[in-house]
Amino acid sequence: MSQSHPKPIPAIEAQHSLGLRIIAIYKAIKTVGLIAIAIFAFRLDREENFAHLVDWLEHLSLTDSNSLRWKLVYTLQDWGPSKFVAIGLVALAYAAIFATEGTGLWLRKHWAEWFTVIATGSLVPIELYEVIERFNWIKLAVLIGNVAILIYLVRIAIQPRPKAVPES
Numbered sequence: 001m002s003q004s005h006p007k008p009i010p011a012i013e014a015q016h017s018l019g020l021r022i023i024a025i026y027k028a029i030k031t032v033g034l035i036a037i038a039i040f041a042f043r044l045d046r047e048e049n050f051a052h053l054v055d056w057l058e059h060l061s062l063t064d065s066n067s068l069r070w071k072l073v074y075t076l077q078d079w080g081p082s083k084f085v086a087i088g089l090v091a092l093a094y095a096a097i098f099a100t101e102g103t104g105l106w107l108r109k110h111w112a113e114w115f116t117v118i119a120t121g122s123l124v125p126i127e128l129y130e131v132i133e134r135f136n137w138i139k140l141a142v143l144i145g146n147v148a149i150l151i152y153l154v155r156i157a158i159q160p161r162p163k164a165v166p167e168s
Contacts, residue, residue: 023152027105113153124147128143
């Protein structure tokens with residue numbers, strides 16, 4: 001009876017594993033944030049909750065961001081509570097995508113690398129447009145971060161994989 005010992009993981013493989021884990025954690029944080037947004041949006045679907053939020057914003061005393069507050073109040077009133085169902089559904093859809101990406105990357109699944117490349121890459125043109133049209137440093141940082149993730153994942157995904165050896 002022979003015991004099989006796991007093969008040592010090469011240093012580059014361990015680095016890739018750590019990189020994928022970091023990206024998976026980033027995806028998990030985004031998933032949790034989107035679920036929170038969805039829950040909040042679904043609660044605003046109810047007229048009384050929506051009215052409480054608008055009332056709270058109207059009476060909030062902020063001196064530095066007063067114009068932003070009123071812009072938000074007017075936008076919310078224009079939208080009305082019914083639009084928040086759509087916002088909640090979109091947030092949940094993105095949360096499901098990010099959760100799938102993160103779980104697959106955490107488990108080191110090859111399909112997850114390509115899935116993340118496609119999903120993240122499809123948003124880069126929109127992010128680029130947003131940076132150009134309405135520049136701010138956060139949008140630029142998100143764009144740079146997503147492009148870095150894309151480059152990293154493509155480099156990992158195109159590397160040859162060792163063939164699985166069937167156990168005897």
